[in-house]
Amino acid sequence: MTSATVTLTTEQIDELGRELDALKQRVVGDLGQEDRDYIYNVIKAQRALEVAGRASFYLGFLPPFWLAGVAALSLSKILDNMEIGHNVMHGQYDWMRDPALNSKMFEWDTACPSDQWRHSHNYMHHTYTNILGKDRDIGYGLLRMDESQKWNPYYLGNPVYAFALMTFFQYGVALHDLEAENLVTGRRKMSENTALLNGIWRKIGKQTLKDYVLFPALTGPLFVSTLAGNATANLVRNVWAYSIIFCGHFPSGVATFTEEETADESRGAWYVRQMMGSANITGSKLFHVLSGNLSHQIEHHLFPDIPARRYPQIAAEVQALCEKYGLPYNTGRFSKQIGSTWAKIFRLALPFGTRGQKDTPPAVTVVPKKVPVAA
Amino acid sequence: MTAVAPTRPTRWRFSPLGLFEALATPHGVDRYLELVNPMLTVRDLRAEVTEVHRSTADTVTLTLRPTRQWRGFQAGQFVQVTVEIDGVRRTRCYSPACSQYRDDGRIELTIKAHPDGIVSQFLHANAAPGLVVGLAQAAGTFQLPQERPGHVLFISGGSGITPVLSMLRTLCDEGYAGQVTFLHYGYTEQDIAYRDELVALAAQHDNVRLVLAYTDQADGGDLHGYFGQEHLEAVAPWHADAETFLCGPPGLMASVRSLYAERGLINRLHFEDFAPAPIVADRDSTGAVSFDRTGRSADNSGATLLEQAEAAGLTPAYGCRMGICFSCTQIKTSGCTRNIRTGAIDADPDTEIQLCISVPVGDVALDL
Numbered sequence A: 001m002t003s004a005t006v007t008l009t010t011e012q013i014d015e016l017g018r019e020l021d022a023l024k025q026r027v028v029g030d031l032g033q034e035d036r037d038y039i040y041n042v043i044k045a046q047r048a049l050e051v052a053g054r055a056s057f058y059l060g061f062l063p064p065f066w067l068a069g070v071a072a073l074s075l076s077k078i079l080d081n082m083e084i085g086h087n088v089m090h091g092q093y094d095w096m097r098d099p100a101l102n103s104k105m106f107e108w109d110t111a112c113p114s115d116q117w118r119h120s121h122n123y124m125h126h127t128y129t130n131i132l133g134k135d136r137d138i139g140y141g142l143l144r145m146d147e148s149q150k151w152n153p154y155y156l157g158n159p160v161y162a163f164a165l166m167t168f169f170q171y172g173v174a175l176h177d178l179e180a181e182n183l184v185t186g187r188r189k190m191s192e193n194t195a196l197l198n199g200i201w202r203k204i205g206k207q208t209l210k211d212y213v214l215f216p217a218l219t220g221p222l223f224v225s226t227l228a229g230n231a232t233a234n235l236v237r238n239v240w241a242y243s244i245i246f247c248g249h250f251p252s253g254v255a256t257f258t259e260e261e262t263a264d265e266s267r268g269a270w271y272v273r274q275m276m277g278s279a280n281i282t283g284s285k286l287f288h289v290l291s292g293n294l295s296h297q298i299e300h301h302l303f304p305d306i307p308a309r310r311y312p313q314i315a316a317e318v319q320a321l322c323e324k325y326g327l328p329y330n331t332g333r334f335s336k337q338i339g340s341t342w343a344k345i346f347r348l349a350l351p352f353g354t355r356g357q358k359d360t361p362p363a364v365t366v367v368p369k370k371v372p373v374a375a
Numbered sequence B: 001m002t003a004v005a006p007t008r009p010t011r012w013r014f015s016p017l018g019l020f021e022a023l024a025t026p027h028g029v030d031r032y033l034e035l036v037n038p039m040l041t042v043r044d045l046r047a048e049v050t051e052v053h054r055s056t057a058d059t060v061t062l063t064l065r066p067t068r069q070w071r072g073f074q075a076g077q078f079v080q081v082t083v084e085i086d087g088v089r090r091t092r093c094y095s096p097a098c099s100q101y102r103d104d105g106r107i108e109l110t111i112k113a114h115p116d117g118i119v120s121q122f123l124h125a126n127a128a129p130g131l132v133v134g135l136a137q138a139a140g141t142f143q144l145p146q147e148r149p150g151h152v153l154f155i156s157g158g159s160g161i162t163p164v165l166s167m168l169r170t171l172c173d174e175g176y177a178g179q180v181t182f183l184h185y186g187y188t189e190q191d192i193a194y195r196d197e198l199v200a201l202a203a204q205h206d207n208v209r210l211v212l213a214y215t216d217q218a219d220g221g222d223l224h225g226y227f228g229q230e231h232l233e234a235v236a237p238w239h240a241d242a243e244t245f246l247c248g249p250p251g252l253m254a255s256v257r258s259l260y261a262e263r264g265l266i267n268r269l270h271f272e273d274f275a276p277a278p279i280v281a282d283r284d285s286t287g288a289v290s291f292d293r294t295g296r297s298a299d300n301s302g303a304t305l306l307e308q309a310e311a312a313g314l315t316p317a318y319g320c321r322m323g324i325c326f327s328c329t330q331i332k333t334s335g336c337t338r339n340i341r342t343g344a345i346d347a348d349p350d351t352e353i354q355l356c357i358s359v360p361v362g363d364v365a366l367d368l
Ligand SMILES: Cc1cc2nc3c(=O)[nH]c(=O)nc-3n(C[C@H](O)[C@H](O)[C@H](O)COP(=O)(O)OP(=O)(O)OC[C@H]3O[C@@H](n4cnc5c(N)ncnc54)[C@H](O)[C@@H]3O)c2cc1C
Pocket: B078, B092, B093, B094, B095, B096, B110, B111, B112, B113, B114, B116, B117, B118, B119, B120, B121, B140, B159, B162, B163, B272, B273, B274, B275, B276, B320, B322, B324
């Protein structure tokens, strides 16, 4: 099958880089009180939901209250992890110089310690986005998410592993930096993980104490009911976070890259990779907030450090730039994106490639405008 | 100086605060309380503005009621005040002007609005009762000796009056009996923020002499023109046997300092700088400064790392820009820096340095 090819000259790629840099400068220059008010309003909503959820469990023997408690606490954890935690740790609010929202100091309501997340996510994933062999977010060392990952019989369990990862997502994320797959192959030594493991244990200890000991104990005879409510809220958050994140890079039509392709890439080419390697989800305003605006994964990958509320505001301009340069702008309904992600998980469990699939992303060929004189 | 030693993990003991912190984890208890009432804190030190008074055209006097974490101050010390302006937190140093014995425990600050000043203009225009600001514990070594000296000379100019006024008020509260002269410089009579207060203090205390010097007004007052030997001889011929406390604009500071140095009296002179001393950039600077986290780098210009970071388009946190407040402390991952205040060379990797008073010596990498 012949996939479409976008041909860009180096000059065009540099021009695209300049246009995106200018767009970012415009947003950064406009940051101010509104952005601060926005994030503090989200925080207020999150804390109010948390308090309401925890309080509802005192009436947890009445099913509507138990369900309301789970709903409120789930929403609280989702907001904490997505629109607040993930984005704050990207440094989106560092310009406010507020220690409570500083990327280096913020800690979130999930098992993964923030400093390890900043390394594996902010640095590794955002720098080497979708580069095979470098971006460990491609399959998380657990799944086969790209044809070029060589098949072996282990991958027959692909859907099962994916389901388990979804269910225990917070622990999967916490253990991500340990690089378990590299321990198996001997590329990493267990001793390199001692400090990381200590950090993970400390964080998991605190989280467990809070959700599974103290808050249940404070409801006295309702211990088990509260514990079950907290566990359910953590599960709901896990499923939601997993789904949004998997929609970011794995729907059909998203490109992956090789190390050779991306060696010595220019700023413009880096932008092109971020755009080709990410996918958006359409939805309502509330949906965007609950996804931490990762429904604008393309804008997020271009500018991971501008406040996420700005992504919807610049989306039209980014899409127009994609059109101008003939680049795809991958977007779709949540059901479509998550459906195609799960389809890929099932398909890649088997050794066959995707020949005949029409979702192969276009290849970008870079043509230097002035053809150098052959040496 | 201002750093509070981190609380060491102690053996587990039940405490209500410990329980609340375990419940609030990973966010602090204050992160919840502040959404209800910012003055309700368990750890953070903050203050509420309770009174605002504008005594001259370009100054504003604020009374602050600190939260219960406040440990008080010694006359002459400063506090760091943090305000939010258009979404950004800004921290600046201010010296309380009140007596350290003020019985309601509140702090009085007098702030001069600098023409292009971000914080001083903001407070001058917007401070109103009810405004809550961030506060840090008092710090600074500009203080009266614990054993009070026999005679005291205060020399101040403009907004530099605040720490020495605090000292004067404190001495008066103590019933200090030694000779005190309070020499203060202002443009004109209208620019003296505490004029009535000073006149009243001098009237109530026989040992206190007030001398007002106007630089831009020919009549009235006690002296005219800028500080010089004649002024000193006229108001405190006994200054060689006294301790002198000085705070004011750079010009005043420089002339007093050089006169005292000339007379071999420099160890009797105590002073506080409000404005950063101009920094002469190293002419023969070499190497490059790299900012690891942002991946930027630039040739070493010889300026401070704070200025070089800003020139490279970064916006690191800063406060006093003169090595006092530690707001700009960052990790130097490698390279050698020189402290422009002490001249000390620091070649250790992965150490915390104050960007505003460190200049690179050769290549330096920062985690910024
Ligand atoms: C220990 C200490 C105690 C202080 N106590 C007081 C006090 O009691 N009352 C008070 O009004 N100020 C005091 N200051 C000065 C104060 O911290 C701020 O520097 C001042 O309010 C200006 O801040 P800004 O944000 O308005 O100006 P910025 O926006 O920081 O600066 C704007 C411009 O003004 C210049 N500038 C900054 N500070 C000064 C200054 N002091 N003199 C002349 N030019 C300056 C800057 O170089 C810059 O060009 C103190 C400073 C220190 C270090």
